[in-house]
Amino acid sequence: MIEVNHLCKRYGNHTAVWDLSFHIEKGQIYGFLGPNGAGKSTTMNIMTGCLAATSGEVRIGGFDIFEEGEQAKKLIGYLPEQPPLYLDRTPREYLTFVARAKGIPEKEIPQQLNHVMSVTQTLDVADRLIKNLSKGYKQRVGIAQAILGDPEVVILDEPTVGLDPRQIMEIRDLIKELGKDHTVILSSHILSEVQAVCQTILIISKGKLVACDSPENLERLFAGTATVELVTEAEEAEIPAILAQVPQVCGSSVQRRKDDCLVRVELEGHEDKAACRALFFAFAGANRAITQMTVAKASLEDIFLELTQEEKEEKAQ
């Protein structure tokens, strides 16, 4: 559906996007993930024709966004980071304008308007001035604008920024709903959000694509060592001897607390269940109770940090 090939964007000496290439398939929800300033918005702006690339190409449904802009733009709906609203208009007037500009036949406009406003739940505020609406409603009007005319691809730049938790849930549900019959691309620097709604995650750091896979695959790929945290009544001095009985242990640290010890054990391989059993019986054998035990897997959070950290280290070298 969307092909991005060797995209570069430079602002003077600063490189915002460097040699970015990826493909977007039809009918899935994609998440752009990256720290602030990673080039997410720049990439989205280029994909929607708001910005010209220094080099590289973007094809939407086979149409080049620069050369055949009009055909390509008919296929996309875009919500930029800051919703592009005319503040002295009402949502109904604003959406009517967008509908006309998108070339929706005059007869279908009221019906289409009703549809997008009921989907985004903005019907109650349809005739109030946009400048008097709350941030959440403004964001929804922005989304209504993007999905107007039923475009095949909906691109949302940080759609949940500035919303309250309940609104975030609603927007997420809306995005999931959209994902059923549209291709949705959204960007975020919040991991849990991308994890909750997206089928594929593209992690961008310093303008480069560092990973592109489903959340499950990414987790599996990076789940190298598991860590077990346990709280025990054992004395600090006896712990190394107890741990020595468990073959999977490859490292540990002990932290003395008021009346117990917090032990952090690093395990080899993925067989954390067997290792946990061994740990349990080792402590039990020494007649020392384990009062708490948690297995910490490499989460997406760690992967994200690791991937974006590596970049920095590479730069430092």
Add this chain to the structure above:
Amino acid sequence: MSAILRHELSSYFTNLSGYVFGAFLLLFAGIYTMVYNLQSAITNFEYVLGSMSFVFLVIVPILTMRVLAEERRQKTDQLLYSLPITMTQVVLGKFLALMVVFLVPLAVIALYPIVLSAFGNINMAASFGALAGFFCLGAALIAIGVYISSITESQAVAAGLCFVIMLVNYFLGDLANMTSPTAFGSASLLVLAGLVVSMAVYLMTKNGFLALLCAAALVGGTMLAFGLNSAAFEGLVSTILEKLSLFEWFYIIINGVFDLRCVVFLLSVAGVFLFLSVQSMEKRRWSE
């Protein structure tokens, strides 16, 4: 394009700007009609339009300042870029909306000579010719305003810059008379202008070689021409300045000569500045 046109029109007529513009134009048309045609009993309606042309200095900056600058400040230009419409359609739609706002008071003013003709002998051809000239002048000045609004993000800067340019344009005819009429004086002024243009080229492109080339061509060309035929330089700057002033072209029509060249010139100025506005909007995508 019709989407932009309708959107802009409804914004001019839902807030005050369209009405204020019309009221301002009608107020001055009324005052001058009273002074010239009623009190002094002059039958030339075109003098009214000639004298009130200075209102453009005030109303054009106010009317055009927000047209593209505000889109950029509110980031609504991102919407325009991502919609399946071209920048040509955007700029033309906005310009046509401005023309409609301008034509509404003009339609009312067009009634004045008809009403006046009931009380005296009005030259209808001269009156309506002047009205057409007034429209062309307005179109050209508004197009310049649209362009200025496209190069900045701030309404205030757009309005200020536009006012200065209107003012210079308005007084360019008087300024022309003050320049040196001798051949040497004209040549030196042209050399100076060539250097200023080259400086501008350097500032805009940051390309020293191009600027030097430009300076060499302009200054060298002037000197060469001066060496070949110095007599042609007499009063040249004054003529050029006069031709550059849009108001001077309008005054030709006011003086009773409906010269088609004036209409063509004014409308081409409008066309050139609309073209530049489109280019300026396209350029934003590269430099943002």
